[in-house]
Amino acid sequence: MRCAALVVLFACVVGTNPADAYSQFTTNGARLHWDAPRVRWMAVDRSVPGVSAGDLQAALARAFQTWQDLPTASIAFEFAGFTSAEPEDDDDLSVLGFQSHPELERVLGATSFLFDDSTGEIVEADIFFNSQFDWSTSGDPNRFDLQSVAVHEIGHFLGLGHSAIGETELRPEGGRRVLGSGAVMFPISLGRGSIADRTLLPDDIAGVSDLYPDGGFAESTGGVHGRVRHGAAPAVGAHIVAFDLRTRALVGGFALGDNGEFQILGLRPGAYVLRVEPLDDADIDSFFSLDEIAIDTNFQVTYFQRLVAVPAGGVGEAVEIVVRSK
Amino acid sequence: MSFDVFVALVLPVTAQTRAPRVNPRVEVSVGAGFASGSDLGDANADLRARDGGTLVLFTTSSKFSSHVPLELRLGFPVSRSWSFEAVGAFSRPELQTSVANDTEGAPTVGVSERIDRYVVDGALIYAFDTPQSRRAVPFVGAGIGWVRQVHEGQSLSEDGVSFRGGGGVKYPLVVRNRGAVRRMGIRADAALIVFSKAVTVGTGPASHLTAVGSLYVAF
Numbered sequence A: 001m002r003c004a005a006l007v008v009l010f011a012c013v014v015g016t017n018p019a020d021a022y023s024q025f026t027t028n029g030a031r032l033h034w035d036a037p038r039v040r041w042m043a044v045d046r047s048v049p050g051v052s053a054g055d056l057q058a059a060l061a062r063a064f065q066t067w068q069d070l071p072t073a074s075i076a077f078e079f080a081g082f083t084s085a086e087p088e089d090d091d092d093l094s095v096l097g098f099q100s101h102p103e104l105e106r107v108l109g110a111t112s113f114l115f116d117d118s119t120g121e122i123v124e125a126d127i128f129f130n131s132q133f134d135w136s137t138s139g140d141p142n143r144f145d146l147q148s149v150a151v152h153e154i155g156h157f158l159g160l161g162h163s164a165i166g167e168t169e170l171r172p173e174g175g176r177r178v179l180g181s182g183a184v185m186f187p188i189s190l191g192r193g194s195i196a197d198r199t200l201l202p203d204d205i206a207g208v209s210d211l212y213p214d215g216g217f218a219e220s221t222g223g224v225h226g227r228v229r230h231g232a233a234p235a236v237g238a239h240i241v242a243f244d245l246r247t248r249a250l251v252g253g254f255a256l257g258d259n260g261e262f263q264i265l266g267l268r269p270g271a272y273v274l275r276v277e278p279l280d281d282a283d284i285d286s287f288f289s290l291d292e293i294a295i296d297t298n299f300q301v302t303y304f305q306r307l308v309a310v311p312a313g314g315v316g317e318a319v320e321i322v323v324r325s326k
Numbered sequence B: 001m002s003f004d005v006f007v008a009l010v011l012p013v014t015a016q017t018r019a020p021r022v023n024p025r026v027e028v029s030v031g032a033g034f035a036s037g038s039d040l041g042d043a044n045a046d047l048r049a050r051d052g053g054t055l056v057l058f059t060t061s062s063k064f065s066s067h068v069p070l071e072l073r074l075g076f077p078v079s080r081s082w083s084f085e086a087v088g089a090f091s092r093p094e095l096q097t098s099v100a101n102d103t104e105g106a107p108t109v110g111v112s113e114r115i116d117r118y119v120v121d122g123a124l125i126y127a128f129d130t131p132q133s134r135r136a137v138p139f140v141g142a143g144i145g146w147v148r149q150v151h152e153g154q155s156l157s158e159d160g161v162s163f164r165g166g167g168g169v170k171y172p173l174v175v176r177n178r179g180a181v182r183r184m185g186i187r188a189d190a191a192l193i194v195f196s197k198a199v200t201v202g203t204g205p206a207s208h209l210t211a212v213g214s215l216y217v218a219f
Helices: A053-068 A146-158 A202-211 B002-017
Strands: A025-027 A038-044 A076-083 A095-099 A109-115 A122-130 A166-170 A176-181 A222-230 A239-244 A250-254 A261-267 A270-277 A308-310 A319-323 B027-035 B038-049 B054-064 B070-077 B082-091 B094-100 B109-127 B137-151 B157-175 B183-197 B206-218
Touching: A038 A053, A053 A076, A053 A095, A053 A146, A109 A146, A122 A146, A146 A202, A176 B054, A202 A250, A202 A261, A222 A270, A222 A308, A239 A261, A239 B038, A239 B054, A250 A261, A270 A319, A270 B054, A270 B094, B027 B183, B038 B206, B070 B206, B082 B137, B109 B157
Parallel strands: A038 A076, A038 A095, A095 A122, A222 A319
Antiparallel strands: A109 A122, A166 A176, A176 B038, A222 A261, A239 A250, A239 A270, A270 A308, B027 B070, B027 B206, B038 B054, B054 B094, B070 B082, B082 B109, B094 B109, B109 B137, B137 B157, B157 B183, B183 B206
């Protein structure tokens, strides 16, 4: 069985915040987030071929540590032990482990939430890794790397949605193959044997640091904002990537305002190139709830004609980017 | 008593046989010129590829455009050949970036922004002739200072360090032994200026070759 996709279970019940960079889950305008300073998690006491329960726990701990180690984000985690509970049980326990989902033939793993829909506070988040696939914790070239997929799913666990920084091609047999990925939170896996997603990229770091800012993040970074227009109409759903000329960091956002507004935050001060592209490298419903938003994908890749200066602690002048039909 | 008279008589004689005055206390020059563009290097927008390598989303190549610097100098002689100069300069180069090789085939484009650049530095100058000369006086000098770049829209300013090294020639048009203005003339400077730290883009410092013509007045 070939597999390429990482999706968020229950993505349809949450939207994304048009005012923010990256993709962060929202409910009634509130961003999904943990209020607890230290989030406790449990590992399912179940092994699969190639990965024991101990291996699972160790790989998950390393994946959690990857997010916790960020100096610009304040989130912390604590392993609370093994459990026989299943992911997806609404039991106030955040449980991660293997589960068999033969019906999800392209889904490596998924995250589900229990949250307060008035405040966005996450009460519980569970992650399953589909045991229909071959897993490894040692970088086996013929198996999926558990730690890499766990880093991605823990991004959802924290409240991040999918990033669109990546390029794919259609496979003749269906699905998509990744040509390049610019974020761990890109929805499609780099494939068997790849351990690249054990390491976070600037888009991931900006997203989680915006959600759980620490270390002077808000004061030391800034943003770019504006709107994307397709003729007279807003280019809703356009994907904008800001490229830092000095650090080469790529951070993305979406034009999700009613008038195509976008805002990308968490950028180091400096001069940026802005690139706009249609959302055509993954299924749109892996980013947004389709019944809420009509996404415009019928336009050409476009660069904003000016370099954009991003100040510290604020945003520069609003930019207006005009795209043309394909 | 006789000793005092002797001194009083001798001093005027001595003064008549040597230069009648010391160096000017300060020299002010104002000028404008040309600064070359500066290559800032390439920066690729890379994605992680399946094979562990990279997929280039697009490439960029950046430079500062050539521009016209305006300079104000205050010179303070510290000996017959050495002087200290405080230099203030303003210029408006354009930061230009060419974006190419888009992985989805977008055409090559140039994007840019205007930069307001302010420089204040201090330099030591060595002149190869006396300040009293009525001929062209070549000189060399080097200095270090502070640079601030304000990006278009005024929302972002960045500070860095400037290094200046070069030389030039001063040619006096007026030399007077009395009055507030002791000398006036023209001056030509050529220098290599290097900006480092926060004000650069890309992989290395920005460097400009400059040629500036000035009018100077010494008091």
